[in-house]
Amino acid sequence: MQGNHFTVSYHTAGTLAANHVFTFIAPFDCQLEAISAGGSNTNNGLIIAGPSTSTAAYLASASIGDGSVPVEFVKANFVGAEYPHIVKGVIVTITLDYDGAGGTATADFTLVLTFSEG
Secondary structure (H helix, E strand, O other): OOOOOEEEEEEEEOOOOOOOOEEOOOOOOOOEEEEEEOOOOOOEEEEEEEOOOOOOEEEEEEEEEEEEEEEOHHHOOOOOOOEEEEEEOOOEEEEEEEEOOOOOOEEEEEEEEEEEEE
């Protein structure tokens, strides 16, 4: 990873009772370098990532971390094993399925996205 980097982070306190969609608009062309995601408890949370037009185009369904130990998703985990390139103005979405398929709900979810400019 070279160049200027920036992060976008989200946190939800408490035990979740519904799915969440986290969004932001890319302020300039950028590349998604990593996603870090986890809950404070043992949970069945799953995330997907992509633009609002294809919400799993960057990261297909993946289990988040447990017990305050996040999982980091990197190039090898992204769709096509490539860093997603995001054009200025694209709405980036991360969707959290808070309990997978009816398992244990995620508590104290934290998400950190790392990007590079360009």
